[in-house]
Amino acid sequence: MHMAATLQRSLERAQCQFDVVPHPHSASSLESARVASVPAERLAKPVILDDRKGHYLMAVLPANRHLDMSMVCKGAEQWQLSSESAIAGLFKDCELGAVPAVGEAYGMHMRVDPMLTRQQDIYFEAGDHESLVHMSTEQFLRLVPNAEVCELCPQA
Template sequence: MRMAATLQRSLERAHCQFDLVPHPHSATSLESARVANIPAERLAKSVILDDRHGHFLMAVVPASRHLDVGKVRKDARQWQLTNEATLSGLFKDCELGAVPAVGEPYGMNMLVDPTLTRQKDIYMESGDHENLVHMRMDEFLKLVPDAEVCELCH
């Protein structure tokens, strides 16, 4: 598959410069970082949350860290992890577990941990389990201009 069509359109619209980094098949973000030989703190991992009332939120954290759901304060809602069955409907052009770190093109607000924004460049899933998108941080921020940066990890 190489790259989700939604991600590709977003990159083109924002005129972002990026590289596609192929790697052996992997099942998790940490494994992707390992097999692609990149630092896990530079791989942006998407965690999808919902309020059980049809509202979704994407929290983006480094693959080396864990999301602290208690730190997610957005719209005074109670956020919780979205179940996998729901994810396949939200990200129709992505393989399950390979969601790119871009919420806006998929119709959801986005929070990004500052641990990521302090990196000079980052990697993210491309929509499949065998490719990562690599870009400079300024290009990523151009791609997700409305993302809110806030502490999300323990």
């Protein structure tokens, strides 16, 4: 079980209470929810976007939902999905595809879908493909105090 060092430091700094939930190896957020036996709507899936000018944004939504790019882009903002190589460079202490949903710890702005903030507790990748961090939503919001809560995916 490997927790990303950046995530570990951020959790310690914010004095958050959390559990680490080990699970069999998984290749996606949705699969992580399934193999860890947690509801997919409570697993926070980060999507990394960039503006082609060196700025990054982490959009965080439930693992069972899809990001609506038209809901992310506000006004003149022009975001696109970041490349795997860019993501690997941003999250050097994480396995590719196992990015923790805590963009602030990595120096990027965050937007979080309110479907997650309405959950009592949430889960997110710990930086590898075999463990999740579990905490109350209140603790999560304390961990990412500058995250903007806004609609990122269509209602079911």
